[in-house]
Structure formats: C-alpha cells, structure tokens
Amino acid sequence: MKVDLFNYTIERLKEIGVSIDDMAELVMEVQKKYYDDITIEECRHHVLSVLKKREVQHTVITGLELDRLAKEGVVEEPLLSILRRDEPLYGVDEILALGITNVYGTIGLTNFGYLDKVKPGVIAELNNKKREGVHTFADDLVAAIVAAACSRLAHSKRSDFTEEDE
Amino acid sequence: MKVDLFNYTIERLKEIGVSIDDMAELVMEVQKKYYDDITIEECRHHVLSVLKKREVQHTVITGLELDRLAKEGVVEEPLLSILRRDEPLYGVDEILALGITNVYGTIGLTNFGYLDKVKPGVIAELNNKKREGVHTFADDLVAAIVAAACSRLAHSKRSDFTEEDE
Amino acid sequence: MKVDLFNYTIERLKEIGVSIDDMAELVMEVQKKYYDDITIEECRHHVLSVLKKREVQHTVITGLELDRLAKEGVVEEPLLSILRRDEPLYGVDEILALGITNVYGTIGLTNFGYLDKVKPGVIAELNNKKREGVHTFADDLVAAIVAAACSRLAHSKRSDFTEEDE
C-alpha cells in the first residue's frame, strides 16, 4: 500500500478539529486517578500507538467518510436523515467504535461507554458542533480511540510489558 | 419514523440481486443436517424475523450504501480503492456483520464465518459479480443475515420458545 | 430442557442480593431523562424480557458460577487470585457482559460502560461487598442486564415496535 494511512487518518481527525493532544489530554484525565505519575507525553505515545493499527485506521476513515458523505448530502434517504439527526436507535457508530476498542482487549469497553455518555473535552465539542456538519460517527470514534489508548496504557504498567507484546 | 425501513431494506437487497428466498435456501442448506424436518417456509419466516430488527435494518442499509457510494466513485481516496478492491485487511465489513450476527446470540458467529469463507449460493454470486459493482459489504451482510436466521431457527427449536421471547 | 433457566437465573441473582426491582430502578434512573413518562412497572417488564433470552441466562449463570467457584476456592491458581482481587487487566467479565448487551443492539454499549464506571445503586453495593464473596463477574453482568433493558425500552418507544419484533 502506497498511501500512508497513518498520517491520512491523523489529517482526517484534524479536519474535524481533533488533535493528538486533545485525545492525549482525555487519556490523562481518565487515567490520572489510577496512575498519578503518568505524563502527557506518555498519553500521546499510547494514542499514536492506537492510531498505528491498520484496523483502527480503516475504521476511523470509514466512519469519518460516512459523516462527510452525509454532510455533502450524497447519502441516499432514509439513511441520510438518520445520520443527520444522529438517530438514537442507530447503533452502527457504536459497532464501529467496538472494532477500535477491542484492539487492546475488552477492558476498553467500560472507558468507551463512560466517555460516550459523559462526553468530556473535545467529544462534547464534536457533539455541539453538529450544526456545522455531521458528526454521528466522529464522537464515538474519538471516544473509542481514547478508550483504546487507556487500555494500552493500563497494559503497559504491568511489570512484564514490552512494546513488542502489544 | 415514517419510512418503512423493513421494506426499504428488502428492496435494497433485491437491487443487488438477493431475495428472501435466496437467503431462506441458504438457511435450509446450513440447518437441514441438524433438523431434518425444517421447511423452506420456516426458513423464510426466520429470515424475515431477522430483517424486522431495527438494528439489522440500520446495519444492512449502511453497508449497502457504502458499496453504492464506492461504485458511484464519490468516496474519497484512499478508502475508495480499499473498498473497490475489497482489501483483505479491511475488516469493517466483518465488524458490521458482527452487529447483525449477535442479535440472536453468539452461536451465529460460527455460521457467519463458515458462510463467509465457503461462500455458497448467492454469496458466491455477489463475490463474482464484483466487476459490475462494489460488493465489499454485501457478501458479509448477506452471510450475517443468514447466520442470524440460523441462530433464530436453532433457538426456536427449544421446547420453551415463544415468538415473543425473541 | 427441563430446568427452568429463567427462574433459576433470577434465583442466582437474588442470592447475591440483586432483585428485579433493583435492576428496574437502575433502568428508570438512566432512562427517565429521555422518557419522562416511564413507569417502574415498564422498567420491570423490560428487565424481565432481557432475562427471558436464553443467551442472557447462559451468560449470567456462567459468570455467577465462576464467582462462586472462586469464593469456594476450587478455581486453580493463578486464575483464583486474579478473580479474587478483580485484577484490572482481566477483561473476561467485560467480554461476557458484551454477550448480554448486544442482544438488543449495540446502543446498549454506551449505557453498559457508563454503569460499569459510575456504579450506581446495587452495582456499587456488589462492588463494596467484595469482602463477603467474589463479585468479579456479578457487577458487570448486572450492569449489562440493565443496559440491555435500557436498549429494549428505547426500541419499544418507536412507533412501529411490537413485542414480537424483539
């Protein structure tokens, strides 16, 4: 594959106003009560490691592209209206998020659900910016990336962890 | 919701050449060795019951719309090329399928994987028709509907099953 | 199957101090902000419908039995210690919960994660009672049943819902 999917994914997230630092700060916020010595640099590292996974890249760009296509209005009805109003019974955004969260094991599920409900920081901003675009997938995808980075961080704290393991 | 998602979903499946009967026949083929008294009418009933689930409707129309948008060429690169060549590492089609399969419990997983690998009947046809369109999601979605219908059929054979349970 | 798994599952939950009403109250608490007219009776109905699913019964009794076997000390080391201290990296409890949550679609994931993190009502009690027994699986299972009941309630509010659909 010629295209650099890692950088492309980071670009797409930036376009919707989400930076690596935004996500690293959320990891810090969720995890600092368990590990009081973590640094923002460490959190950035785990966010970047999550984004290096091919599975995560594929899932993020598919969800963000669906948001963009819905904003452009080229998605057929009735799906267009479902995506535009972020219909509460529509669960495909959560399914995609699950594909990201599980990459570092199911302990990420709890953090995903919490972030998706409480919507701290940039996740709330995505949710509030809905007039400017469609962010049906975006908020769940960002919550999932943060949750997966939290899981990776938790795994990295065990004594026998090596970067190669994960 | 005004739009009849149930009939719309069946319409979209028909457009790609997949009828209720095609899927009922696959259910029959997979399940007849376990239950030698099942009829095609019974298989049809379970396929239709799967398609009545809101979760299933949402998942099917999202996947088929992604296939259509890729065929139309309005999906942005590099995702467009990934979808058009059904890139083997792309797993979002399997994630969506999982959302369908799990609706009747995880016993559907085994049948889904088997159908997705062996590709009997209409699933193989979708796979072979790739020159005429993009069917990256279609074959997995159809395999998932059939697998879920097999699970529902298996559950219905227990003595204490009532239609209301499921 | 001769054994009445539905009643047996309810019995096992009662043994650890969790009643249908405890779970109905949690459904009410989570959902009342979305639907201000729901009654506790309605919440009870959805909890009971979740517990009627064979998949849910199997998952609940397996998790509670693992807790009991760990309490009895018949589980082999090192798993015994992992279960007794509810090791944070142990994610099998979340995997089992996922099997319950998904039965009414992935919209249950968010509520599950939230409940598992915030631990309201009886879920906190289970967590605090850990000296009296092992509740590694119990709190996740109860959170999952409540989350699934919330999803079922949300689905039941759509105009075209019939009990037979679900």
Place this chain on the structure above:
Amino acid sequence: MKVDLFNYTIERLKEIGVSIDDMAELVMEVQKKYYDDITIEECRHHVLSVLKKREVQHTVITGLELDRLAKEGVVEEPLLSILRRDEPLYGVDEILALGITNVYGTIGLTNFGYLDKVKPGVIAELNNKKREGVHTFADDLVAAIVAAACSRLAHSKRSDFTEEDE
C-alpha cells in the same frame, strides 16, 4: 504479576493435548493458499505472539478452567449438564473466542467461524475426545488462537508492518 501466565497458558493447552506446533500447522493449512512462501517457523512465531497477549492468556485459562471444573463435577447444575453435553444453544464459548479473535482485528472472525465448523486437525481431536473430559470451551479457544494468528500473519505481510506495530 509474579506468575508467568505465558508459560502457564501453554502448559494448560498441552494438558489437553494441544501443542504450539499443532496450532502452527493449522495456521499453515489455512494460510498457505494465500501466501505460498510461508514456513512453519513463521506460523509458530505468530501463534506465540498471540499467546503473549495478556487478554488472550486470561481468556484461555478461564475457558479451560471451566472445562476442568465441569469435568471434576464441581460446577452447579444446570450449568454442569449444559457444559458436559456442549449444549448447542450455549454461546458463552463463542463469546470468549471472540475476545481472542478480535485482538488482531475483525478479519479473524471469518477464519474462526470456518475452523469452528470444519474442525480440522487438533480441533476435531478435541471434539472427539469428549468422552475423556469436557472440551466445551477448548475447541473454540484453539480455533480462536489459530484464527488470531492467521490475522496477525496477514497483517505482517503488508509492506509497512513492524513487529512493534502489533
């Protein structure tokens, strides 16, 4: 954690008659049609990498312990009978398998389902040895480890793969 879970997991698999080589051979069998240059050594490496994941270790030892406890007869009824006869509607074994398969992305799902249905090599032997013990979880867990190793191998074939990525 003091206990070496990696070696303990391999020991437990050996006890039920499943070696690293048995699983490597299954990876070879499934993948050789896609990559004609793979060696058994490479397949062994991917199986071992899967078994190094903490999530996988936890899931495998929990499932195998449930099989052992059922064989010993200390599991309470009615779960004991369900496990002993590998009741077809019991899907907790598939849920656990899902926790393993997803660690390298959802492309593992298809291979898992296929292996679980076709039961080649050591998986069939586990299934046939049921008189000697309970292997309700064992066959699904082995199929899941092999499927995850196939996914890891497929990911490793992309040009930009580094061992650290995964």
